[in-house]
Amino acid sequence: MAELKQVEIARLAGVSQATVSRVLKGDPQVNEAMRERVLAVVQELGYVPDARAQSLRSQRTRLLGLVVHRAPAALAGDPFFSTLIASIVEQSGRYDYHLCVDTARTARSQRAIYEELLRTRRVDGLILVESETHDKRIERLCREGFPFVLIGRYDPIDAVCSVDNDNIGAAFMATDYLLRTGRQRVAYIGGPAGLTVTRDRLQGYKNALEAHGIGYNPCLIGFSEFNERSAASAMAELLNHSPAPDAVLGLDDRIALGAMREAKRHGVRIPDEIAFIGFNDSPLCNYVEPSLTSVAVDIPALARKATEMLIALIEGREPHPKRQIVPARLVKRESA
Amino acid sequence: MAELKQVEIARLAGVSQATVSRVLKGDPQVNEAMRERVLAVVQELGYVPDARAQSLRSQRTRLLGLVVHRAPAALAGDPFFSTLIASIVEQSGRYDYHLCVDTARTARSQRAIYEELLRTRRVDGLILVESETHDKRIERLCREGFPFVLIGRYDPIDAVCSVDNDNIGAAFMATDYLLRTGRQRVAYIGGPAGLTVTRDRLQGYKNALEAHGIGYNPCLIGFSEFNERSAASAMAELLNHSPAPDAVLGLDDRIALGAMREAKRHGVRIPDEIAFIGFNDSPLCNYVEPSLTSVAVDIPALARKATEMLIALIEGREPHPKRQIVPARLVKRESA
DNA sequence: TTGTAAGCGTTATCAC
């Protein structure tokens, strides 16, 4: 089995090895009789070309890299990532690409992962997520001219290909909904402050306040890590101020839920006293009580577009719009 | 940048290319002066060897494959998988391996994915999950002599390396707990009937009944797909029979929660009238009301052991115990 | 149209 290569097929079909290669590449120049002879042997023996040799020769591995900049513990159980990974895998499979997932936790390993993936040419391109406001990785990839697509947004460099949720629009929509349903003091709990997504949703939130002629109050703003505990303490903080908020927009479902639990612990009635809205429309939303209203981000669409753009870049086609925006929609449930 | 290879390093260091290779491999035969000269140039230019060339030459890609046999939609949002993937990625990184994730949904693509990953030698070994009672893939991999480790169990073939939860023990523990806390009619809702895990946990459940001298009642057994709707209808079925169960052990948290919601819809008080226990101790458990008691499966340990075994296999070391069992523990919350 | 041969960037086996 291991010694099954093109020369062997060639020998059995009575042609040269180059012809076997041509047949497999679908070269139209080859004579029909030969093609059939070769294909017959290929079928018979179940020959499949060695990806390693193809990679070296073609300088392409047909591997896409996804680098996640979160500690594995933070990644674990996050419904956003399992959906994202599943969608990228599926989409890349359509184009005969595979997905290589890596994490880059510490600064040290972060450097290492970039050496590993791009200098070694182990992958043909990268999908990045969770860009920061000023992102070294992105600067570096641009300098190296390495194909990559960002799921998110990066303004400093124009040439960056990216696919993003309409975060500003989505946060506007959610905040606007809260205000239109009579809420007066809408709070916002973002994720880590450096993340673009945290800033963008804050912007949408501010825009909605402005549209309703309501002043921006920094006391109604909190930040949280991607875990329940941190969200709970951000909520506790908000509850300490008076007047307390009567609505909370969380950066993601886990943050919204952490906040909601904290509010419940304080005896707050939901949604009567405080309404809650999260992001991602994850399975969680349906299970909690009251069920969580959430902004549904179209993760499969995000993954699909990012994958398509990346493959285009790799194959030398310049992606049409370099930036794509995927719309979101509000899924109303009991919490707001 | 692209034209940075060993010959170039060799030229600058004034040595032969073979020496550069030796230095990088840490060959002790090379003279100290040369080694330093070479390393200096390597450092200076930031040279890193090309993984594609190494793969071809060494016949090793340093890539592990994880093949998931669930449709992307079913994978999406499943906390088990994001944790598993994150853990495997982290662990393989320690040994300088990478993870390639693929899905094999349909029978057709399932075949394709195997061609892709193993005949093409794109990955050095495979991690399989969710084995079926009689599993074609496993038979095939064994025939081909391809390195793989199963997360799960496969009895028909002795030589299969596997890491599994102590499913029988864990289901015993959970059922025993329910019976010891006064429950009389404990029901079990498994996953798809063909899966090993469904059978094993049923076995543990039966063992516990027997230990308590309670007869096995098929009317208390249900099966469900990995989604809430299916779990709810399995629960509805159980509630139709009388007497209704006073406790439910679900194969996984989502199934337990789907069942619990259905019970709530029927006005059942939880845990007073019916207790619920799930599996995986996923983030969900804490968010729902009442919070869900769940068997915590040590997914990182599972991933760690599987990865280590697989790498051992790949590198020609026979893993010590071919089958490893990871213990589980019961995390008690409000639902039981 | 088909075959011959030169790489792709390494590693490993030879001689020196």
Add this chain to the structure above:
DNA sequence: GTGATAACGCTTACAA
């Protein structure tokens, strides 16, 4: 110890 040199399995000019 070190330097040529032959693979690894495939693609692709170039020659026939």
